[in-house]
Amino acid sequence: MRILIVEDDRELASSLKTMLEAAIGVADVFETLADAEAALLAFKFDLVVIDRNLPDGDGLSLLPTLRQLRPRPATLVLTALDDPTDIVSALDKGADEYVGKPFEPMELIARARAVLRRYSLDETGCTQFGNLSFDLINRSAMIGANALSVPRRELAVLEALIRRAGRVVQRDNLEAAVYNIDEEIESNVLDSHVSRLRKRLREGNCSATIRTIRGIGYMLVQE
Amino acid sequence: MRRPNSIAFPVAIVLILGMALMMVISTVLTVAVFLLTDGQSRKKIAVESVVELLQDGVSYDHTGKFVLEVEGVIAEKIIRLSEEQSEFWYFVSDGTQAIIHGAVPASVQHIIDTTSPQVFSSEFSYMAGQQQFLGLRKLNAEDPPKLVVVGGVTFSNAETLLVVLREIWPQGLYHLLGIVLVATATIAVVAVKRTIATPVRRVVDSAEQIDGLPNGRRISDRDTPIELKPMVAAFNTALGCIDNAFEAQRNFLANASHELRTPLTKLRLKLDLVQDPDVREILVRDTARLASIVTTSLQLARLSGQALTFTMVDLAAIARAAIAEHVPSVMKQGMDIEFKAEGRVIVPGSEPAIRLALDNLIINAMRHARGTEVLVVEVLQARIVRVSDEGPGIPAAEREKMLRPFVRGNTSASEGTGMGLAIVAQIMTAHNGSVALGEAANGGLVVDLAFPKTAKESAFS
Numbered sequence: 001m002r003i004l005i006v007e008d009d010r011e012l013a014s015s016l017k018t019m020l021e022a023a024i025g026v027a028d029v030f031e032t033l034a035d036a037e038a039a040l041l042a043f044k045f046d047l048v049v050i051d052r053n054l055p056d057g058d059g060l061s062l063l064p065t066l067r068q069l070r071p072r073p074a075t076l077v078l079t080a081l082d083d084p085t086d087i088v089s090a091l092d093k094g095a096d097e098y099v100g101k102p103f104e105p106m107e108l109i110a111r112a113r114a115v116l117r118r119y120s121l122d123e124t125g126c127t128q129f130g131n132l133s134f135d136l137i138n139r140s141a142m143i144g145a146n147a148l149s150v151p152r153r154e155l156a157v158l159e160a161l162i163r164r165a166g167r168v169v170q171r172d173n174l175e176a177a178v179y180n181i182d183e184e185i186e187s188n189v190l191d192s193h194v195s196r197l198r199k200r201l202r203e204g205n206c207s208a209t210i211r212t213i214r215g216i217g218y219m220l221v222q223e
Numbered sequence: 224m225r226r227p228n229s230i231a232f233p234v235a236i237v238l239i240l241g242m243a244l245m246m247v248i249s250t251v252l253t254v255a256v257f258l259l260t261d262g263q264s265r266k267k268i269a270v271e272s273v274v275e276l277l278q279d280g281v282s283y284d285h286t287g288k289f290v291l292e293v294e295g296v297i298a299e300k301i302i303r304l305s306e307e308q309s310e311f312w313y314f315v316s317d318g319t320q321a322i323i324h325g326a327v328p329a330s331v332q333h334i335i336d337t338t339s340p341q342v343f344s345s346e347f348s349y350m351a352g353q354q355q356f357l358g359l360r361k362l363n364a365e366d367p368p369k370l371v372v373v374g375g376v377t378f379s380n381a382e383t384l385l386v387v388l389r390e391i392w393p394q395g396l397y398h399l400l401g402i403v404l405v406a407t408a409t410i411a412v413v414a415v416k417r418t419i420a421t422p423v424r425r426v427v428d429s430a431e432q433i434d435g436l437p438n439g440r441r442i443s444d445r446d447t448p449i450e451l452k453p454m455v456a457a458f459n460t461a462l463g464c465i466d467n468a469f470e471a472q473r474n475f476l477a478n479a480s481h482e483l484r485t486p487l488t489k490l491r492l493k494l495d496l497v498q499d500p501d502v503r504e505i506l507v508r509d510t511a512r513l514a515s516i517v518t519t520s521l522q523l524a525r526l527s528g529q530a531l532t533f534t535m536v537d538l539a540a541i542a543r544a545a546i547a548e549h550v551p552s553v554m555k556q557g558m559d560i561e562f563k564a565e566g567r568v569i570v571p572g573s574e575p576a577i578r579l580a581l582d583n584l585i586i587n588a589m590r591h592a593r594g595t596e597v598l599v600v601e602v603l604q605a606r607i608v609r610v611s612d613e614g615p616g617i618p619a620a621e622r623e624k625m626l627r628p629f630v631r632g633n634t635s636a637s638e639g640t641g642m643g644l645a646i647v648a649q650i651m652t653a654h655n656g657s658v659a660l661g662e663a664a665n666g667g668l669v670v671d672l673a674f675p676k677t678a679k680e681s682a683f684s
Contacts, residue, residue, distance in 0.1 A: 101487065216560075
């Protein structure tokens with residue numbers, strides 16, 4: 001994994017570099033938007049961490065360049081401006097995730113990993129959560145080295161959950177992922193899918209399990 | 224109740240009273256002038272008045288007969304008073320017909336017969352018994368000329384005054400003119416009042432709109448009279464100053480936010496290098512608290528410095544999204560979170576602000592409601608969002624002040640900023656709603672965010 005850090009505060013940049021290198025992969029630091037843009041066009045990065053207040057402008061102005069790159073790196077915006085409108089504008093312009101300053105180091109790592117997981121799923125069609133792996137291209141799931149046999153609907157549920165592993169997937173979103181618009185959804189069908197899926201994961205000795213968040217939805221967590 | 228001050232009312236009253244006073248004064252002066260005249264003049268006034276009445280009173284009926292018909296209450300009264308006097312006589316003639324009242328003294332008859340028709344007015348004195356009387360002969364210019372000769376009129380002072388008042392009644396015309404003037408002035412005052420009141424009303428309306436938020440609003444000075452333009456201009460300058468102050472505050476907030484948080488981030492990251500785990504834990508916790516104070520202070524400052532944009536929002540959807548975001552950290556605290564909703568609850572409101580309120584309530588519960596197994600968030604059809612925990616709760620006496628900034632609970636476990644509930648309260652005030660802190664059956668804290676009942680009552684219009 002290769003990471004690009006755009007941060008003009010050297011101390012902060014160096015801490016970020018140490019932290020991300022320990023947890024995710026090699027990191028390069030650039031202090032200005034211009035340098036960062038040049039580096040982005042010359043090398044391939046998997047993750048870009050951008051601060052907003054930079055000497056030559058707002059970090060968000062790098063987002064259009066990032067959007068045009070193929071493959072596109074995952075983007076995480078560090079922001080001291082946590083006004084909801086600032087966050088919305090960051091996400092609207094193509095940032096995948098934002099982390100408000102000051103942040104817990106663990107939170108930054110977790111968010112960076114979550115973004116990368118979503119990306120790896122889109123890019124390679126494959127993602128890993130604990131000993132559970134999911135292959136989007138072949139539409140199959142494995143626990144360790146063993147293939148997990150799952151009916152089509154349950155596989156769709158599992159895909160939606162693993163895409164947002166560690167975070168809650170709301171019921172509505174899950175239903176939308178599993179059924180098309182015309183299908184009549186019985187109130188407890190989703191619950192029975194989940195409960196059968198939960199049983200399969202348990203029986204396969206999976207390290208991940210599905211938690212029910214009452215009234216909200218479900219979440220894939222590590223046991 | 225005291226009558227509210229008005230410009231038009233006192234001006235109109237002063238005008239009316241002024242005119243009334245002028246009428247009284249002019250009448251009194253006229254009467255006073257009469258009272259100062261000597262007896263001879265008064266007699267003359269009386270005789271002249273009677274002659275005039277008679278001259279005006281003679282006419283011809285349908286048969287062509289010469290008749291005397293005095294009209295008007297005062298005129299009749301004067302004639303009646305004259306006729307009550309035994310010495311009173313008159314002679315009215317048009318040359319062919321004549322009306323005679325009383326006995327015309329022989330000496331006077333001689334004057335009547337001999338005075339030349341070229342003489343139109345002649346005054347004469349004559350003796351009757353021991354008394355001297357004043358007589359008057361008048362010939363008018365009509366065709367045929369009417370001759371009136373009167374004598375023997377003796378009026379008391381009061382009776383003469385009546386005559387005088389009749390004489391001066393045309394002065395009433397001036398009074399009428401005064402009434403017209405008063406009416407015109409009153410209309411003018413009302414018009415001026417409207418001219419003044421309309422722009423003033425606009426300024427007042429604009430002033431009422433001022434909610435302490437910058438919005439570039441200005442009062443139009445179109446149609447404002449030139450006299451009031453300085454007021455409108457001064458008001459607009461004041462509005463501009465408010466906007467500038469808010470702009471400065473907004474910039475300050477953005478800068479402060481950045482300048483405070485970047486060093487805090489560096490501090491937090493460096494703390495991981497501290498070797499002693501006990502010391503590190505304390506420092507990390509203090510830094511987290513500091514960060515939290517910075518965040519909530521800025522949130523509070525920002526909330527008071529910007530107008531919320533209201534749309535129709537679903538409280539259930541906002542709550543669901545807020546909870547979904549907090550589930551991982553709630554679970555890390557060893558708590559469960561449960562959401563209950565009776566379907567969609569649509570209210571006018573600001574989604575980011577309501578979300579912020581809920582974030583604060585959930586973070587509060589995580590921080591203070593130790594021992595909670597299930598944190599329950601409910602959205603009720605009565606437009607209430609309720610967050611209930613199973614923690615120690617807040618004593619009834621302290622609940623009210625917990626809604627003020629920088630007030631923290633008394634429990635030793637408190638590590639919050641003391642601003643979470645203040646932010647919630649501010650957000651609910653902006654929604655015309657309210658925050659109620661209560662006690663759950665199991666002793667925990669129940670926070671109810673109540674939104675206004677109907678759209679009409681709310682700020683959304």
